[in-house]
Amino acid sequence: MDDLQPLDRVARIQADWRRERPDIDIGPQGVIGRLHRLAGLLTGELCLLYSRYGLSEGEFDVLCALRRAGDPFERAPGELAVHTMVTTGAMTKRIDRLEKAGLVTRRRPQDDQRGRIVALTGPGRELIDRAFTDHMRNEHHLLSLLTPTEAVALETLLTNWLTRMEHPRPANEG
Known part of the structure; x- marks a missing residue:
């Protein structure tokens, strides 16, 4: 993963913000920024496949x-x-x-x-x-960039986060 850092736009953006605003914790940007960038890349890959079938x-x-x-x-x-x-x-x-x-x-x-x-x-x-058959083949290909263990861990984390975002607990339930 360290060998990917020079290509990581989010890491460069974070470095700039650390230099310009050292008073602000920009840690969350590492997760949110990467998820946002990844979502855009994945959407592009998925839409490319849909367009082959004349679909949006x-x-x-x-x-x-x-x-x-x-x-x-x-x-x-x-x-x-x-x-x-x-x-x-x-x-x-x-x-x-x-x-x-x-x-x-x-x-x-x-x-x-x-x-x-x-x-x-x-x-x-x-x-x-x-x-849909080609779509699932494409999703398998995209997920193959992770190890099976990484994919399972990521699915668990994303499921937990999404559940908490969609069904927030009232503040007094802690």
Whole structure:
């Protein structure tokens, strides 16, 4: 890892801040800065794969959420928004593009004529099955830069941190 330090942008930024503001503890920047930089690099790698299938990151997420629903591979738009963590407005735009491409359809449910159901089409299911297979191959490749022990430790740390961020305890629970 020490041999990577000369290439590490975060370490250079920290050195500059230590020189300019020695009165401030910039330690957290080492973790947050590297996570931020890594997230950007990973997103770039993932989006490159999605584009090979003519999909944006958001469209890939929608198709995955429909595929994960199981047969008949459909969900209501609001449910899709929850499963992909986007607003319903953003979801509508994604569904519009996917419908135009013939990858999903929209229909009214029999029991509620106001609502809509979004479903994968046959071509949509074939596309997401191929894309997801390649996506997982890509994620395995990206994670192969770590040892299996490092990957398990990192997953544990990130799971704990994310859980605490998403479900903070009140201050008096300590």
